[in-house]
Amino acid sequence: MRRLPLWVSFIGLFALALLYVPLIGVVIQSFNASRLGLDWKGFTLKWYEQLWANEVIHEAAWNTLVIATVSTVISTVLGTALALAFSRFPWKRRAMTTADNVLYLPVVTPEIVMAAALVVMFSLLRHVHAMFDFGLPAVIIGHVTFQISFVTLTVRSRLSGLPANLDEAACDLYSGGWNLFRRVTLPLIMPGITAGALLAFILSLDDFVITYFTAGPQLMTLPVYIYGSQRRGITPEIHALSTVMLLCTVVLVFVAMRFLQDRKGKAAS
């Protein structure tokens, strides 16, 4: 293989640095004993200890987890059902392309637009039922709206990669309906569902914009807490919190990828 010219390698490294230097910086600062972080005053875990003792963060973390868990469960069920419906209906090709675009649109819609739209929607719906008041349920509904697309797309790709005729073979072997779904379809698309659910969970954990718009004055989540503390001046404690969230995300993404790739290879052979 030919070696790349030096300047190409340099630009590549520079791009990589742009991606990772800020993150690495945060991780390093979270262990820096210096409060202002202008110089290295030695390794410490005290910011993590402070983080652990902070009641507000406890509450924010709890809210974040509740929102992520509940919204993930809802969006996984709905998204999987949607993916199955898309794959089952004997739609013409053009209708399928439209359906795909309908799925992709929420993925590329600017989040701030979605958030503003949700605010308008909830302002109207709150007159119908108190559940739609700004707060926890509203945030969960908001998260579900963007999670569904990701779950559906992941499950759909899994479904389209399945060997042909399996449904027919199961039917030929006296299975059908719920029995067929439980014994054939569900186990085969499970890796896709799991990966989709993990993605949805990560997106919910990290979400700031939609949460900020729909949370109302009372509800605090970790991203909202980080945003608020930034106005008060970033403390090493925030670095520690960011590092913990980064670690969670990386682990979840890694697990999701494993589900998407590993099992897919097995099923395809």
Place this chain on the structure above:
Amino acid sequence: MSINVIAVHKTYGTTLALSNVDLIVKPGEFITLLGPSGCGKTTLLRIIAGLERPDSGYIHLDGKDITHDKANQRPINTVFQSYALFPHLNIRDNIAFGLRSRRVPEAEIGPRVDQAVSLVRLDGMTDRRTHQLSGGQQQRVALARALINEPKVLLLDEPMSALDANLRVALQIELRALHRRLGGTFILVTHDQDEALTVSDRVIVMNKGRIIQQGTPSEVYQRPTSRFVASFLGHANFIDAKRGSSGMAETAYGPLRPQEPLSEENATLCIRPEEVLYPIPQTCTNRVSGTVREAIYRGDHQEIWLDPQGLRFTTSGCTPLKIGDHIEVGLPTDNLRVLYA
């Protein structure tokens, strides 16, 4: 068990798949639906399986109308072309699938799986995953998975098409032995004429959504009723002919005496390469002379193309011919068939 296909008609959009097909399959018979791709043979199989609905017509199983029964209600099982094994289950669970669907007690499933596994000689492999098996082994699993349900009719949709030639022949013979042992009704779909002749009691030749001819392998091979059947099963020489006087046919080779006098003005005479006589016996009256255009060595015989009409024949034994040899061959009256379609 007997299958009765009555006036089954099927279209996909504007494409005609089956045109009023009638077919009777006798109990215990092994039949083959043979035809080129797109002839409707797979559609017919899928309609019998219940995976496809006919636009009109009926399917009777032992005299009972099953046209509107779903696939999972029919005592019929299928070996799919791609095998369609469940990738998330091991071999044992794949084979047991049908029994579990019908809620057969687990205590009974175990021995029956063992029996099916040894029937297709896959002993010791039941804990493997489907992707750990070779194509031939996967095909056996598909076979066992269908047979364990003791289907009244076993359907096989081009089960050999994914296998290499040697394995295919071995499995064809095995399938035939299996049919003799189990004695059920087998319906095989194939586009491979050798396979059809090898395995089945009766061959149903299909083209363009219709049954063109049916009969035992030797009947359809020896007495094709149309040009299509003659050319689809084996090789054949076709000679355009006009009706001549006193039972003769006028052809580009001169007057020839066919099996029977032509009943229409125009017809096609048909003779298989291995029926052409060389060296020519004294008694043969249909004599054709020509020059060897191409001679191919085939081990036990030679394959010859004769100019000027391109007559193709095979020499029996070893009478080596060279390109350019001028020879005379015989077209025996008994083998010179008359076709009108």
